Amino acid sequence: MTDAINTTEKESNYQDLDKMSVHELLTNINKEDKTVPDAVEKAIPQIEKLVDAIAERMQGGGRLFYIGAGTSGRLGILDASECPPTFGVPPDWVMGLIAGGDKAIRNPVEFAEDDDEQAWKDLEKHAVNTDDVVIGIAASGTTPYVIGGLRAANAYGIATGCIVCNSGSAVANEAVYPVEVIVGPEFVTGSTRMKAGTAQKLVLNMISTSVMIRLGRVKGNKMVDMQLSNHKLVSRGVRMIMHETGVDEETATAWIKEFGSVRKAVDQFHQNKR
Missing domain, CATH: 3.40.50.10490 (Glucose-6-phosphate isomerase like protein; domain 1)
Structure with missing residues (x-):
């Protein structure tokens, strides 16, 4: 060599x-x-x-x-x-x-x-x-x-x-x-x-x-498809939803529990606005 x-x-x-x-x-x-x-x-x-x-x-x-x-x-x-x-x-x-x-x-x-x-x-x-x-x-x-x-x-x-x-x-x-x-x-x-x-x-x-x-797995600079597998990531997801939609923490937390995904919660918000 x-x-x-x-x-x-x-x-x-x-x-x-x-x-x-x-x-x-x-x-x-x-x-x-x-x-x-x-x-x-x-x-x-x-x-x-x-x-x-x-x-x-x-x-x-x-x-x-x-x-x-x-x-x-x-x-x-x-x-x-x-x-x-x-x-x-x-x-x-x-x-x-x-x-x-x-x-x-x-x-x-x-x-x-x-x-x-x-x-x-x-x-x-x-x-x-x-x-x-x-x-x-x-x-x-x-x-x-x-x-x-x-x-x-x-x-x-x-x-x-x-x-x-x-x-x-x-x-x-x-x-x-x-x-x-x-x-x-x-x-x-x-x-x-x-x-x-x-x-x-x-x-x-x-x-x-x-x-x-x-592949579209990031929106803006956010990990909108991340797995919500611990409290830290759930809290991050809540903040991301609040930032994207303007809703309060209580509402964002409820959406996280309902949809299980930042992307799904944000998409639903935008669909409801149409």
Whole structure:
């Protein structure tokens, strides 16, 4: 492999970490973290193409799949799991799959990421098809589980994307819509849960949020379809209804209980005004 492909494995810019004070450790980690948003900004043109492709397919009834191993797989699962409560969408609209299965969410499964056939088997369990999009997440861009999954998806005419932190990687070469966020060496050499993981999380936030807005799951700047699953969210919903309709808190609270949704309550208000 070339140095370009091995950026995430390069030696840290910092030496003798074990001799640093806590203040020095925190300051230097923070210094490195500050470079991540700039790296993400450079990838916005790539992210835009991927978001457009996802939104187009999901508007036609397609779904979004994330595939990854280790930290990358867990980040995909995290983003997918936040979509239903945040945007009120069914749990099968956005799904995260990890090498080694659900056990690997908490505990590493040895060599699971080295199986280049398993990702497609995992996708097939969900009847993945040409209406869908598959995004491979791999900081190194060399994970066989992800490479194999994208390659198979491509063979079946399924749109593919990726989020990687090395340039010219095998994963990016398989993806039709690659996103490469080059964050450079990690503070702890090779520990891609740090800057690379942060970059992946930022990009995932951008992708899912932008797609859901394009799908109409946000009104103005409000999560009108959020699940009202605790007192904090119910209170937020009440405030949103008050702001949108001008009714008092007691009325908004009653509407939340009656309709169970901010969107439904506001829509009913506007219908009654016609």
